[in-house]
Amino acid sequence: MARHSPTAPRLTDRKRGAIIEAAIDEFRVAGYETTSMDRIAARAGVSKRTVYNHFPSKEVLFAQILRHLWDAIAGSDTVVFHADRPLRDQLLELLAQKFRLLNDEAFVSLARVAIAAGIHSPERALDMVARMNEREEGLTVWIRAAAAAGRLKTEDPLFASHQLEGLIKGFAFWPQITLAQAPLDAATQKKVAESAVDMFLAYYAC
Amino acid sequence: MARHSPTAPRLTDRKRGAIIEAAIDEFRVAGYETTSMDRIAARAGVSKRTVYNHFPSKEVLFAQILRHLWDAIAGSDTVVFHADRPLRDQLLELLAQKFRLLNDEAFVSLARVAIAAGIHSPERALDMVARMNEREEGLTVWIRAAAAAGRLKTEDPLFASHQLEGLIKGFAFWPQITLAQAPLDAATQKKVAESAVDMFLAYYAC
DNA sequence: TAATTACACTACACAGTGTAGTTTATCCTC
DNA sequence: GAGGATAAACTACACTGTGTAGTGTAATTA
Numbered sequence: 001m002a003r004h005s006p007t008a009p010r011l012t013d014r015k016r017g018a019i020i021e022a023a024i025d026e027f028r029v030a031g032y033e034t035t036s037m038d039r040i041a042a043r044a045g046v047s048k049r050t051v052y053n054h055f056p057s058k059e060v061l062f063a064q065i066l067r068h069l070w071d072a073i074a075g076s077d078t079v080v081f082h083a084d085r086p087l088r089d090q091l092l093e094l095l096a097q098k099f100r101l102l103n104d105e106a107f108v109s110l111a112r113v114a115i116a117a118g119i120h121s122p123e124r125a126l127d128m129v130a131r132m133n134e135r136e137e138g139l140t141v142w143i144r145a146a147a148a149a150g151r152l153k154t155e156d157p158l159f160a161s162h163q164l165e166g167l168i169k170g171f172a173f174w175p176q177i178t179l180a181q182a183p184l185d186a187a188t189q190k191k192v193a194e195s196a197v198d199m200f201l202a203y204y205a206c
Numbered sequence: 207m208a209r210h211s212p213t214a215p216r217l218t219d220r221k222r223g224a225i226i227e228a229a230i231d232e233f234r235v236a237g238y239e240t241t242s243m244d245r246i247a248a249r250a251g252v253s254k255r256t257v258y259n260h261f262p263s264k265e266v267l268f269a270q271i272l273r274h275l276w277d278a279i280a281g282s283d284t285v286v287f288h289a290d291r292p293l294r295d296q297l298l299e300l301l302a303q304k305f306r307l308l309n310d311e312a313f314v315s316l317a318r319v320a321i322a323a324g325i326h327s328p329e330r331a332l333d334m335v336a337r338m339n340e341r342e343e344g345l346t347v348w349i350r351a352a353a354a355a356g357r358l359k360t361e362d363p364l365f366a367s368h369q370l371e372g373l374i375k376g377f378a379f380w381p382q383i384t385l386a387q388a389p390l391d392a393a394t395q396k397k398v399a400e401s402a403v404d405m406f407l408a409y410y411a412c
Numbered sequence: 413t414a415a416t417t418a419c420a421c422t423a424c425a426c427a428g429t430g431t432a433g434t435t436t437a438t439c440c441t442c
Numbered sequence: 443g444a445g446g447a448t449a450a451a452c453t454a455c456a457c458t459g460t461g462t463a464g465t466g467t468a469a470t471t472a
Contacts, residue, residue: 058462
């Protein structure tokens with residue numbers, strides 16, 4: 001028999017998707033320990049047995065979800081240093097990019113699941129953070145290039161990029177992760193970004 | 207018969223202390239859910255029944271520990287704004303004070319237990335954070351005073367103080383809380399504080 | 413035919429309790 | 443001050459109840 005519709009995936013894939021979705025929701029609000037497989041199954045509208053047919057254990061399901069969220073994060077389009085463009089514009093572009101990540105539901109879910117709702121398994125947490133830092137180092141690269149071009153005066157680009165990040169994350173990351181606060185509205189984002197860049201340049205620009 | 211020694215507390219107080227100490231350790235590394243009363247009793251060198259003789263439930267024990275850690279945090283000696291002293295010195299003093307808090311084992315334990323190792327019970331987490339902010343607002347008060355005295359140009363002292371905090375906490379708080387990193391050594395603390403103050407003043411000083 | 417389901421079931425960890433016996437501190441008497 | 447009675451606290455241990463990870467199976471559905 002043919003599929004009902006070309007857009008509808010196979011039943012088993014739909015079920016699988018529903019399980020993952022339900023598991024993300026549950027893990028996110030309740031954490032790893034407190035979430036039960038029965039609850040996930042119920043929320044997914046699926047029998048518990050089906051959950052176990054797709055995922056051999058809670059542990060594996062959790063790991064899969066981390067992968068799933070990771071893959072769902074939009075790839076960061078890096079900004080390369082342009083000697084002829086104003087530093088301020090380029091930095092604002094870099095921060096806009098960072099805000100795009102911080103506003104990404106998948107990213108926030110991932111961070112919350114991985115950090116706030118558990119830190120269960122330190123090994124995996126460290127791995128996660130390492131991969132996040134990897135993805136985030138565009139800023140450091142840019143600052144290093146700007147310093148090499150004589151436009152920024154710093155001997156420690158990594159330190160400087162952490163400072164700039166601190167100026168952002170104190171508003172738009174940590175409160176959201178640890179206190180489940182809502183993401184910043186556009187106006188506040190603008191204020192935070194511009195103020196951060198201006199302060200940064202007031203100190204580091206040549 | 208008299209007590210064996212004037213310094214040794216009564217047996218029951220020693221037991222109680224051992225339980226609290228053990229519970230802090232367990233909750234800190236394992237979080238609320240994963241920690242069992244049996245483990246706490248074992249670690250404290252006390253029978254499980256004794257734990258329940260002192261604390262009627264795990265929930266209550268946890269709450270008591272939050273109180274205990276809270277009380278153990280050194281009271282913050284606030285810095286008042288002096289119109290005649292250099293801003294830089296006063297800010298460095300304020301940040302030194304902040305670092306004293308961030309280096310306080312009890313404070314870090316509390317924050318970790320309350321935030322990283324659980325965020326179990328949002329109501330209590332929010333209460334905790336509210337009280338922490340209360341204790342931390344000395345910086346905002348100082349900035350407001352400096353702005354009123356015409357020494358700092360900002361219309362939003364709260365925002366400015368969050369920025370300065372972000373410059374510090376990105377190095378000396380969040381990594382310790384979420385990744386259990388070691389506190390900063392003295393040299394790094396100095397670098398972080400001075401760099402933060404200089405950047406802050408480069409932007410806000412009149 | 414392959415996946416899903418209901419359901420019954422195992423095994424285990426854990427919060428919390430009840431009890432009977434032992435230890436520790438205090439107090440009273442000599 | 444020594445010594446024994448007394449009360450309070452501690453301990454071992456057995457036990458209840460519950461929640462939950464994970465499995466096996468026979469029937470149902472896509």
